[in-house]
Amino acid sequence: MSKQPVNRQWLLARRPEGAVKPCDFRYREGAIPTPSEGDVLLRTLYFGYDASQRIWLTEDGGYMPPIRIGEPMRAMGIGQVVESHDPAYAAGDLVEGFMSWQDYAIVRSDGPMPLRLLPKADYPLSWNLGVFGVGGLTAYFGVTDGLKVKPGDTVVVSAATGATGSLAGGIAKALGAKKVIGIAGGPEKCRWIVEKAGYDAAIDYQNENLDARLAELCPEGVDAYFDNVGGDMLDTLLLRMAPRGRVLICGAMSSGYTDVKLKGPSNYMRICTHMLTMQGILLFFYRDQLAEGAQQLGRWVAQGKLHVEENLFEGFEKAPELLPTMFSGKKPGKLLLKVADPT
């Protein structure tokens, strides 16, 4: 395997204030790192975009250590092993996991999530970052284990065109939900939700009254709500939950994940008076079940029950400019950047 002479990198130049901007990163051509005991040296092929990248950019970092100034930006990615000092991986293997915006990255399997070895498959390699990656698996464990969706349930999903939300509806339908409703902004996205992503109905929160539409579509209340948005939307939904309803806290897109202190859900006492359950989802806690989840997702895709949508760009130079679009009306589906082909 021939190494490129340079290692292109996008480093964090400064901690973003408010919305993340391309100029928060700076380009550098560095040396290809030398792996030590236990390290795996990868050539990166694809980067996925996730809203949680904005959280990693805060001082706090959220559930991960924060990215430091001067470090390459962290991202989920697909890579190919160049040199391995970990017996679990061999040169040439294709893997998915935590990487960073550079051509060559060193990864260790003792991190929060080990690198996942990718099987030879007849679907596009990039699907391992989407339907079989963080988005798909979060939707899978969120709907099955978190929300425990069962036949007959009425299910609502916010940010329903996102990498996770676009799959959560189909998963709920596959489990027998009676009615699955997606929330998104604008008529075009709402049409996509119903025509492509398999939702029974859509609510355009920008142009419709969310509460009135929920009352109309869910006269007996919402059994399960997959929340990617938080804020006022979560508060509105809390008042529309059926007794013993379940709420999954998956994200808070309404906050933009900036450093701004979040507004808590003021209607949270509905948890008490309607005996609701509000639960979180973080894939780290499912690390031993990921392969099983991906297999089930694969069966549903093969059966035509899940619609896979990619929003694929190409070229290492585009890495920073795509990140802000996560928070400002990107197209439906998984946002991805291809930077190289496997050998």
Next chain:
Amino acid sequence: MSKQPVNRQWLLARRPEGAVKPCDFRYREGAIPTPSEGDVLLRTLYFGYDASQRIWLTEDGGYMPPIRIGEPMRAMGIGQVVESHDPAYAAGDLVEGFMSWQDYAIVRSDGPMPLRLLPKADYPLSWNLGVFGVGGLTAYFGVTDGLKVKPGDTVVVSAATGATGSLAGGIAKALGAKKVIGIAGGPEKCRWIVEKAGYDAAIDYQNENLDARLAELCPEGVDAYFDNVGGDMLDTLLLRMAPRGRVLICGAMSSGYTDVKLKGPSNYMRICTHMLTMQGILLFFYRDQLAEGAQQLGRWVAQGKLHVEENLFEGFEKAPELLPTMFSGKKPGKLLLKVADPT
């Protein structure tokens, strides 16, 4: 059974603004009501005090219809059947359930909770409103089913001198919790928690730094938090929960249950990043298991594992003046008013 000539009543005179006051009620001597088909006419013997009475006084009513101006104030109570038009009850039976502040009340078994027939027992009748009533059963199902406390858990309970909180700690210990910590206001209450209610430690939130004390007492985080307080205390606890920790939303004493809009927990995204579960508790959902719960509580009381504390007053005229003390530093244990003896 001889009927008294009059039916003393405390009616709601006006909807309280802010803290409830005795002058929000007015006294009247009315007629003894005449029961119809399906009705049970009771003579009331004891009234229990519950923070949720303040919620029933709001326009909204919370999880029950609001009490209307001019109606007798609703309360949990113990009564004796005078005349029954419901085959499940006979004259002379002692029962516990939803009643109101009057000597004679008509109750129907098709309400949210049927009247509970009280067994002949060798413990005080009033215990059916405390350890075997709403407080004890809420603590029981909250700790066992809601929080799923298991051996080795670190458990925190707020408002730990209350009718529910004072029992939740002992129940958690009986289930094998490693460390059970109560939160209360003032050194006297904190002493009581440890010396009487069986807690391992107490935190005086009025005189100590709650967060620092939690860090010291729970270095590995809190596995289960029984929240009776809400507000800033809930926010502080959310940051101290262990991964996969469970929070039970039982009450929000910090709000005083007035009409004031609650402040939601701004740290609720910890639910996502630490994969917490936040769940509610409302006894209506356990109506078929209440007898079983009371039996288990009885066994623990007999084994000396639960401390029963009553804060008992006597005299129908005191009904309104005791209600505000629920929110302003009453003594530990269950607040009760005795108004008559059974025949």
